[in-house]
Amino acid sequence: MARNVLVSGATGYIAGHVIEQLLAAGNTVTGTVRDPNDKGKTAHLLAMPGAERLSLVAADLTDPDPFTAHADVDAILHLASPYVINVQDAQRDLVDPAVQGTLSMLRAAAANPRVKRIVLTSSMAAVTDNPDGRVLTDADWNTTSSLVRNPYYYSKTLAERAAWEFMEREKPGLDLVAINPFLVIGPSHTKAVNTSPQTLVDMLKGTYPAVMALTWGFVDVRDVAAAHVAAMNRPEANGRYLCVAANMSMAETAALMRAEGYAGRLPKLDLSGGFGTALMKLASYTQPKGAGSYLRTHLGQVPRYDATRVTRELGVSYRPVAQSLQDTLADLARWGHIPAAAR
Numbered sequence: 001m002a003r004n005v006l007v008s009g010a011t012g013y014i015a016g017h018v019i020e021q022l023l024a025a026g027n028t029v030t031g032t033v034r035d036p037n038d039k040g041k042t043a044h045l046l047a048m049p050g051a052e053r054l055s056l057v058a059a060d061l062t063d064p065d066p067f068t069a070h071a072d073v074d075a076i077l078h079l080a081s082p083y084v085i086n087v088q089d090a091q092r093d094l095v096d097p098a099v100q101g102t103l104s105m106l107r108a109a110a111a112n113p114r115v116k117r118i119v120l121t122s123s124m125a126a127v128t129d130n131p132d133g134r135v136l137t138d139a140d141w142n143t144t145s146s147l148v149r150n151p152y153y154y155s156k157t158l159a160e161r162a163a164w165e166f167m168e169r170e171k172p173g174l175d176l177v178a179i180n181p182f183l184v185i186g187p188s189h190t191k192a193v194n195t196s197p198q199t200l201v202d203m204l205k206g207t208y209p210a211v212m213a214l215t216w217g218f219v220d221v222r223d224v225a226a227a228h229v230a231a232m233n234r235p236e237a238n239g240r241y242l243c244v245a246a247n248m249s250m251a252e253t254a255a256l257m258r259a260e261g262y263a264g265r266l267p268k269l270d271l272s273g274g275f276g277t278a279l280m281k282l283a284s285y286t287q288p289k290g291a292g293s294y295l296r297t298h299l300g301q302v303p304r305y306d307a308t309r310v311t312r313e314l315g316v317s318y319r320p321v322a323q324s325l326q327d328t329l330a331d332l333a334r335w336g337h338i339p340a341a342a343r
């Protein structure tokens with residue numbers, strides 16, 4: 001059934017795919033952006049097939065109450081939130097926009113009797129910032145992040161918690177579904193490099209001195225978008241959906257990149273053993289604060305999780321990670337961020 005859908009953060013990496021899929025399915029979309037006149041950030045959206053059913057309105061998360069009720073909207077996907085690892089002021093730059101934006105959107109949703117479902121883009125960051133090998137499920141919450149320890153994770157945790165607390169307290173006539181993706185990769189609609197695929201660019205630029213004991217849970221942006229759309233459409237969708245296809249270690253990721261012909265300045269030194277991990281934890285104190293705390297909480301950890309609800313209940317099958325990585329690398333080369341594969 002085609003609907004009128006409000007999508008916040010329309011300029012974003014994931015939102016681009018969400019909007020593309022919504023328009024392809026015949027929906028009408030109102031996208032919120034900081035500046036609707038910023039052609040550099042919106043041209044790709046306005047050029048999408050079906051864009052005659054897309055309109056853009058202004059909303060900045062740093063405003064006190066950025067979202068207003070749109071009487072003609074009947075579902076909301078709230079994606080806008082700063083996704084930055086290193087910030088100057090974690091409260092101002094991450095927590096306030098994430099939490100205030102979410103609460104403002106919930107108030108706007110609650111004020112519109114037509115809205116029956118709001119889908120919130122949360123994150124695995126709200127599930128843990130220290131994947132210690134236990135199998136994580138939608139019952140797990142990140143209880144360890146703070147303004148100084150993984151502040152981006154903290155912002156996502158506080159925003160999602162605030163959303164569920166709002167639902168409990170206000171009992172609005174709508175329900176909330178959260179999507180909690182791990183590291184999102186895959187092709188981008190714009191030249192902007194999202195924080196997650198930036199890791200691959202950095203690996204090729206020689207930013208990493210060595211292969212470290214890092215293991216990433218990857219999920220394709222097209223599958224994350226499909227999960228959002230299904231969460232909006234399926235009346236039975238409920239609660240939180242961990243969204244991740246599979247793990248790949250930094251060593252495996254580097255090997256895949258090399259095999260695909262993207263060698264660049266990939267790290268060669270192997271510091272993924274016990275000694276190397278201890279060394280890299282020490283070296284993490286020389287890094288910007290956000291990156292440093294990420295390294296200290298993730299080095300040597302292998303995430304385990306049950307993310308099968310997305311497939312069982314939302315009907316979205318995850319693309320294989322190797323395929324997603326290949327598509328991401330080809331796309332980064334297409335946009336000129338990395339040299340083309342030498343093959």
Ligand code: NAP
Pocket residue numbers: 008009010011012013014015033034041059060061062079080081082083097121122123124156180181182183184185194195196
């Ligand atoms: P993104 O491309 O950086 O998108 C973030 C969006 O939020 C952009 O549209 C951005 O607008 C908007 N935004 C940020 N600060 C804002 C502000 N002050 N006012 C208004 N809009 C603001 O990143 P993304 O990966 O697509 O993120 C979308 C959502 O997915 C976020 O909630 C993020 O936490 C979540 N998520 C992402 C990943 C991942 O690996 N990418 C994983 C889990 C969860 P501008 O374009 O104007 O900056």
